[in-house]
Amino acid sequence: MVNNIKDEILNTLANSNDPKELKNLETREVEFEDYNEVWGELIDKSHSYDKEDFEKSLIQLEKNFCHVRLERTIEIKIFLIEIGAEGFVSTSDSISKINMQSNSLVADSVGNSSDESMQRKPYDESSVKQLFEEFSAKDLRTLKVSLLNLLLDNSKPIDKLTILLSLVHSKYPELFNEYLEDENNDPIDLDQENWTVLYFHSQNTALETNFSIDRYKHLLDVRDFLRKKGESDFQFISETKKSGQSGQSGQSGQSGQSGQSRQSKSLLDELIDMLVESLSKMKEVSCNLIEKVKSKFK
Incomplete structure (x- = not known):
């Protein structure tokens, strides 16, 4: 048995x-x-x-x-x-969701028809586009994981992460939870005397279950504090060091070109690139989700 x-x-x-x-x-x-x-x-x-x-x-x-x-x-x-990984998608749920959304579009079209003709209008192209650009719960979960990963990425400037967080919050407020304190989510401690590596990791664990913008911002502050304090696991890693580039002869022209390329980018483009790069590192993320992110931020 x-x-x-x-x-x-x-x-x-x-x-x-x-x-x-x-x-x-x-x-x-x-x-x-x-x-x-x-x-x-x-x-x-x-x-x-x-x-x-x-x-x-x-x-x-x-x-x-x-x-x-x-x-x-x-x-x-x-x-x-x-996150909708290949081989792990519930077919019945996907079909049901598409049918519900399609029926909603049809109902809207019928509802907008004149009483005299009572004929269904064809799909509005912008409405159909919106249907496929909408973020599913799986998309939001993937985006959340991406932001959690960025919090631990020493190659990303904290000031830009702060701006990116506010930008994501403005576009996807439904991604974030209300700040919560309970037996599973430790309260935020504003006393910097207690901001240790252990405290950072305990708050990071709490962020996984209570993904609030206040807790995330607090962790950015703690991370910045530990970086300035000299904690080895929180030191900034420049993109050039991470990729093994140097300023030796033979590469100076290329470095200059990449520097000019970075300078020509707007802050918004840099933030989008940062988020897309983080998403691209996740094995199960589809190209469709990345395109939806780019479209949403533009």
Whole structure:
């Protein structure tokens, strides 16, 4: 009986793309084994996962059926479903959403028809374009992960990250939560005496569950403070150092051209590039999402 339940859970994990059904697996009554590192370390908790993480975690769970491995495997798969990773999209949900949006457009067209003719108007091109430019919950989740990753990127100037955050908030206010303090979200501490590396990471963990603009701005302040204090893990890494470029002969002309190119860019273009670069580093992000981001900011 126990093995049957275990097999059902593993089968559901492998084949279901329904987040609710996956979450319900945690409530199933089944006898778990103790965590055993012999089958590999638990996949690290992260802002972002990929298909390989899921496959590895599922194999580990099959070998060592413990509760903590089950939770992490479910977490990874739900993340991949939410960002619309290939092979992890719920077909029924996608079709239902498209049908609902299409029906809404049809209803609007019919509603706007004259009472005399009662004929349905054809789709308005701008309305159809808007339909496909709208951000889904998966898109917003991906954008959130991108911003979380930028917070840890030492090559990005904090002043520009601050402006980018405000810009994203103005375009996608629904991406952010209200500031919250509870047993899972530590309160913000404004006393700089307590701004340590450990404090930064604890607040960063809280930001994952309470993605508020106030908490994000606070973390930018803490990061800037730790950088100026000289903490090695928070020091700025210039783009030239990161890419291995130098000012030696033979490259000066190229460096000058790239410098002129950067100078010719507007601040808005720089911010968009920063966000697009972060999105591009995520394996499961589609080109369609990147184009939607560019279109939204222009």
